[in-house]
Amino acid sequence: MNHTAMQLLLAAVVVLPLAGALAALFPSRPSPDHHPGTKRSALPLPPGLRGKNPDQAVLRHGVTVTGVVLAASIALAIGFDHDQPARMQATTDISWIPALDIRIHLGVDGISLPLVVLTALLTFLCALYSYFHMPTGPSPKAFVALLLTLEGGTLATFAVLDLMLFFLAFEMVLIPMYFLIARWGGAGKQAAAWKFILYTLLGSVVMLLGLLLIGVKSGTFDMVALATDNGPKDRLSHTVQLLAVLAVGIGLAVKSPMWPLHSWLPDAHTAAPTVGSVLLAGVLLKMGTYGFVRIALPITPEGMQTFAPYLAALAAVGIIYGSLACLALVRKGAKGDLKRLIAYSSVGHMGFVLLGIASMTPTGVNGALFANIAHGLITGLLFFMVGALKDRTGTTDLDALAGTTGAALYGKAPRFGGLLAFGAVASLGLPGLAGFWGEMLAMFGAFQPAAGLSRPAFLTFMVLAGLGTLLTAAYLLLVVRRVCMGGTPHLAPTAPLGSADPAGEDPSGQPAPAPAVPDIARYEYAAWSPLAVLTVLAGLWPAALLGLTDPAVQQLLGGGK
Template identity: 85%
Template structure:
C-alpha cells in the first residue's frame, strides 16, 4: 500500500470517531430513524466503530512488516508555528498492536451495547461519549508530538467520567469524582515534565527527541531526572502503579460493563505506553536512575494486588467479583511496569506483550462479570457462592466454560496470551540493563514469581466458587433447603438470615450465552489463544522497534 493511502487510513482512524460523535448528537435523517430512534443511534455507534476497526485492520495489512521499527503512515503538518507544535502522526511496531486492539475493543463494546444498553439517560449521549473516548485513545497511540500526546491523553477523561457518573452502578458519583481528580492531578504534573522537555530541547517532536544526536542531547542529567519524575507520576496514576492505584477499584466497580472493558483494556495501556514512547527514549539517564524504584513499586503492586484479590475471594468477605478483577489489574500491570523498568529488550518486549494480553483477557473477564450480574442481580461472591453456588457449569455450561477460560488465561497458563508477557518481564528482571543492581532486580523477580502463584490461587478459588456447585440442583432447577447451604455461606441468591431454617428455595433458570454475547466475546477468546500459541506474530512487530528505541533511534 502506498504512503498516501496509509496516511489517509491513519487519519481516518483518528478522526472518524470524532465525526461520528458529532453525528450521533444530530437528529437522524427520516429514513434512518426506523421505529425506534434509540436503536438507530446505537446502530450508528456500531457502524462507526466497525468502519474504524476495518480501517485499523487495513492499516495493519498495509504496514511494512519487514521494517516495523520505522515510523509509517506519517503525517507532519505545522499547527501552532509560534510554539513549534505540529500535527505529527505515525505508527510503528510498538503502537500498531495497541491501535488495532483499541479499535477492536471499542467495536465489541458498541456491539454489546446495541443489544444490552446500560440503564441511564440518552442513548445519543452514550454513543457520543463512547466515540469521543475511542478518538482520544486512538490519538494517544498515533500522535508523535508531546503536546498532542497530552491533549489526547486528557481527552479520554471527560467521557469516562460521564460514563461512570451517569450510566454506572452504586456509588457512581463518588467513583467518578475520585477517578477524575486522581487522573487530572497526575496529568497536571505530567504536563510540567512535557513542557520542561520541550522548552529545554527546543522541540516537542517525539521522533526527533528519541534520536541520540538529536535535541535530547541538550537535556542535562538534572533536567532528565525532573522530567522523568514529573511525567512518570502522571503515567503511573493512569497505569495504575501501586500506591497510586486506589481510584481504580472504585471506578471499575461503579462503571457500566463497557466502561470497565475500555478502562481496563485500553485506558490503562496509555500510561505504560507513555513510559515506552516518551520517558525511556527521550530521558534515558533519568529513567535509568528511577528504574529500580519503578521496579520496586511494580513488584509490590504485583503481590499487593494478588493479596487483595485473595482477601476478596475468601468466604464471608462479601467480596465483589468486579472489584476483584479490578485489583487483579493492579497486579497484571505491575508485570508491565517491571518489564519496562528492566530497560532491556527482553523486558520491554514482555511489557508490550503483557499490555495486549491484559487488554484481551481482562476485557473478556469484565464482559463476563457484567453479564453475570445481569443474570444473578449481584456480583457479591458470598451471594453467588452458596452450597449450590452460581453453579455455572450446570446451569449455563457455555458461560461457565468461558468464565473459567478467562480466569485460566489471566493466571498465565502456558499456551495462552497471559503467559508470555509475564515470563519475558521476569526474564528481563533476571538480567537487567547494565548499571542496574542485579541483586535488587532478582528480588523483584522473586516477588513477581510469588505474585503468579497468588494469582493462580485466587482465580482458581473464584472458578470453584462461581462455576461449581450442586450439579443435581443446578440441572433440575429443583429446590434445596436453606439448611443445606451450611453455616459458612448464606446460599446463593439470598442474603444471610433472610430465610427460616428448612425453607425451600427454587434454583433459578439461568440463560446461557446469547448470540450477541458470542459475537462480542469470541474474538477476544480466539485472539487470546492465537497470541498464546503464536507469540512471534506480536513479538516480530515489537522487537525491532524496541531494539531501535533502546539504541537511541540509530
C-alpha cells in the same frame, strides 16, 4: 500499500470516531421501511440517523462507526511494512501552532500499531454489545457520543508523535469516562467518578510540567526527533532528565495504575457499566505504560535509569499487593465483589508491565508490550462476562454467587461457566495462552537488567513477581471453584409472607429452587468470541506480535545500532 493511502487510513482511524460522536447528536429519523402505513418511496429521506426508533438508530450508528474504524485499523495493519516495523509509517506532519512549534504529527510503528488495533476492536465489541444490551441510564445519544469520543482520544494517544498533542489526547479520554461512570454506572457511581477524575487530572497536571520542561529545554516537542541519537534530547542535562522523568512518570503511573497511586481503580471498575470497565481495563490503562515506553525510555534515558529501580520496586509491591487483595476478597464471608477483584488483579498484571519497562532491556520491554495486549484481551473478556453475570443474577457479590444465588455455572449455564473459567486460567498465565508470554518475558528482563542497574535488586523483584504468579493462580482458581463449581443451592423465597417458611420451603415442604441462569446469547458470542480466539492465537503464536515490537524496541533502546 502506498504512503498516501496509509496516511489517509491513519487519519481516518483518528478522525472518524470524533466525527461520529458529533453525528450521534443529530436528530434521529424513522426509516421509511419502518414508517407505518407508507411505502419506501412515499417518504423523503431527511438527514439524520435512522432506525425503528431514535434509541436503535443511534446505537446502530455507534456500531457502524466503530466497525468502520476497526476495518480501517485492520487495513492499516495489513498495509503496514512488516519488514521495517521500527520505522514510523503512515506519517503525517503538518504545522499547527508555529509559535510553539507544535505540529499535527501522526504515525505508527511496531509498538503503537497493536494498541491501535486493540483499541478499535474493543470499542467495536463494546458498541455491538451495547446495541443489544444498553446499560440503564440517560439517553443512548449521549452514551454513543461519549463512547466514540473516548475511542478517538485513545486512538490519538497511540498515533500522535508530538508531546503536546499526546497530552491533549491523553486528557481527552477523561471526561467521557467520567460521564460513563457517573451517569451509567452502578452503586457509588458519583463518588467513584469523582475519584477517577481527580486522581487522573492531578497526575496529568504534573505530567504537563514534565512535558513542557522537555520541550523548552530541548527546543522541540517532536517525539521522533527527541528519540534519535545525537538529537535534541542531548540538550537535556542529567538534572533536567531527572525532573522530567519524575513529573511525567507520576502522571503516567496514575493511569497505569501503579501502586500506591492505584486506589481510584477498584472504585471506578466496581461502579462503571460493563462497557466502561472493558474500555478502562483494556485500553485506558495501556495509555500510561505506553507513555513510559514512548517518552520516558527514549527521550530521558539517564533519568529513567536513575528511577528504574524504584519503578521496579513499586511494580513488584503492586504485584504482591494486588494478589493479596484478591485473596482477601475471594475468601468466604468477605462479601467480596467480583468486579472489584478483577480490578485489583489489574494492579498486579500491570505491575508485570511496569517491571518489564523498568528492566530497560529489549526482553523486558517486549514482555511489557506483549503483556499490555494480553491484559486488554483477557481482562476485557472477564469484565464482559462479569457484567453479564450481574445481569443474570443481580449481583457480583462472591458470597451471594457461591451461596443463595447458586451460580454453579458448570451445571446451570455450561458454556458461560466454561468461558469464564477459560478467562480465569488465561489471566493466571497458563502456558499456551496470551497471559503467559508477557509475564515470563518481563521476569526474564528483571533476571538480567540493563547495564548500570543493580542485578541483586532486580533478582529480588523477579522473585517477588514469581510469588505473585502463584498467588494469582490461587485466587483465580478459587473464583472458578466458588462461581462455576459445586452444587446448586436453593434460593430463599421472595414470595409473600405465609407462602413459604423461613427455611426456604414452599407450602408443600419442598425447598424453593435456585433461579435459572441463561447461557450465552448469540450477541454475547459475537462480542466475546474474538477476544477468546485472539487470546489463544497470541498464546500459540507469540512471534506474530513480538516480530512487530522487537525491532522497534531494539531501535528505541539503542540495541539495534
